[in-house]
Amino acid sequence: MNKHIAIYISNKDDKKSLIKEILCGNLIERLNGLKGDLFSELTINKFIEEEKRHGRFDVATANRHSLTKSSEGERKKALIKHIIANNPEYLIADNVFGNLDIQSQEDIVHTLEDLSKSIPIIQITNRKKDILPFITAVFRPKGKFIIPIENVDSMPQNSRQNFIQDLPKPLEKVAVESDSLVKFDNVSVSYLDKPIIKDICWEIKAGEFWHLIGPNGSGKSTILSLISGDNPKAFNQDIHLFGIKKGSGESVWDIKKKVGYFTSEMLQGFKRSDTIERMIISGFYDSVGLYKYPNESQIATAHQWLKLLNMFDIKNRNFQTLSSGHKRLVLIARAMVKHPPLLILDEPTNGLDDNDVVIFTELINKIAKESDTAVLYVSHSQEIGLTPDFVYELKNAETGSTGICVN
Ligand SMILES: Nc1ncnc2c1ncn2[C@@H]1O[C@H](COP(=O)(O)OP(=O)(O)OP(=O)(O)O)[C@@H](O)[C@H]1O
Numbered sequence: 001m002n003k004h005i006a007i008y009i010s011n012k013d014d015k016k017s018l019i020k021e022i023l024c025g026n027l028i029e030r031l032n033g034l035k036g037d038l039f040s041e042l043t044i045n046k047f048i049e050e051e052k053r054h055g056r057f058d059v060a061t062a063n064r065h066s067l068t069k070s071s072e073g074e075r076k077k078a079l080i081k082h083i084i085a086n087n088p089e090y091l092i093a094d095n096v097f098g099n100l101d102i103q104s105q106e107d108i109v110h111t112l113e114d115l116s117k118s119i120p121i122i123q124i125t126n127r128k129k130d131i132l133p134f135i136t137a138v139f140r141p142k143g144k145f146i147i148p149i150e151n152v153d154s155m156p157q158n159s160r161q162n163f164i165q166d167l168p169k170p171l172e173k174v175a176v177e178s179d180s181l182v183k184f185d186n187v188s189v190s191y192l193d194k195p196i197i198k199d200i201c202w203e204i205k206a207g208e209f210w211h212l213i214g215p216n217g218s219g220k221s222t223i224l225s226l227i228s229g230d231n232p233k234a235f236n237q238d239i240h241l242f243g244i245k246k247g248s249g250e251s252v253w254d255i256k257k258k259v260g261y262f263t264s265e266m267l268q269g270f271k272r273s274d275t276i277e278r279m280i281i282s283g284f285y286d287s288v289g290l291y292k293y294p295n296e297s298q299i300a301t302a303h304q305w306l307k308l309l310n311m312f313d314i315k316n317r318n319f320q321t322l323s324s325g326h327k328r329l330v331l332i333a334r335a336m337v338k339h340p341p342l343l344i345l346d347e348p349t350n351g352l353d354d355n356d357v358v359i360f361t362e363l364i365n366k367i368a369k370e371s372d373t374a375v376l377y378v379s380h381s382q383e384i385g386l387t388p389d390f391v392y393e394l395k396n397a398e399t400g401s402t403g404i405c406v407n
Pocket residue numbers: 065069070071072073074099191192196214215216217218219220221222223380
């Protein structure tokens with residue numbers, strides 16, 4: 001077997017077990033007895049747990065922040081440095097590029113290429129485009145083994161239309177007084193004297209479809225926390241949400257009622273065993289579980305969403321048994337049952353495989369086209385197949401990122 005290999009998986013494969021089998025030396029015989037390390041968001045999440053629970057800060061970022069307070073890109077860069085310092089005898093590199101901007105992707109390719117001169121790299125990926133340039137052999141899981149793929153480009157790709165039915169209508173409209181949903185006037189934010197964003201002027205109006213892009217650390221999550229979260233930095237700024245000046249008496253709860261939200265990190269938060277149907281219905285109550293008896297109209301609307309997603313026949317299945325791609329579709333339906341005036345999607349496709357990205361993107365385009373909900377889609381770069389009306393781009397600068405509307 002080649003020294004460096006990629007294992008091309010789909011979201012239906014059990015990635016955690018696969019990694020465990022490699023680390024135990026069961027899957028790749030030549031690694032048996034060697035000390036392996038794992039470069040993965042799974043590892044980052046473990047370190048973040050340690051920071052939160054036990055106050056242990058084992059991984060240092062470039063600007064000496066905790067991982068908890070760092071951007072996704074900063075976390076990955078810090079982790080790879082930490083791993084290299086541990087001198088592993090081989091490396092499992094999982095979802096290497098997830099959430100990384102182009103510059104950071106190039107940096108990590110160089111780092112891994114250097115590392116590959118001394119130790120074997122086993123890449124795990126669900127995107128063909130992410131296969132590292134120095135890898136020449138690609139495998140896929142089959143039962144308890146991995147088998148070679150002769151030509152990765154010949155793997156079947158989803159190209160059919162997945163969502164044929166119309167988007168379900170809202171039961172009642174969420175009242176919003178203003179056509180202007182989000183308005184930033186010269187908004188600037190610094191953390192510990194480090195400027196993050198500077199003089200941001202931006203407006204999102206009802207029904208618009210925006211894509212917010214920008215490199216790692218440019219302040220995308222900071223902007224989202226000014227909109228949907230309770231970031232205290234929002235209060236002395238000129239920010240209007242749904243026509244009301246932020247900090248003028250509205251509660252975080254008032255805002256949350258008007259905003260649907262999805263990020264791939266949410267998948268870790270939904271650990272309850274609930275049926276897919278109940279999961280969607282819980283969107284009417286903004287609760288994680290379902291504690292009230294839904295009425296007939298709510299059940300009927302949830303059924304329409306299930307039919308749209310082609311999941312009606314499996315509505316009683318446990319949500320936890322779904323693939324990562326299907327879980328996301330269900331959580332989008334859950335966020336959309338009330339047709340919130342604004343739907344925010346923060347790096348929503350991170351970790352999805354090639355087929356599921358196509359399906360997910362089709363659903364988001366459909367929601368933006370067929371509903372009055374404004375969509376704010378956030379990622380570090382352009383997404384193939386996504387059809388936003390406008391793109392707002394953040395550009396890094398020493399004095400704080402500035403933003404421009406690029407179309
Ligand atoms: N609570 C905080 N305290 C100090 N610094 C912070 C805090 N939150 C964010 N930052 C810093 O602000 C900068 C912007 O971070 P932010 O997460 O908004 O960027 P981003 O564009 O979302 O990045 P990524 O694409 O990597 O997720 C980063 O340098 C980050 O370290």
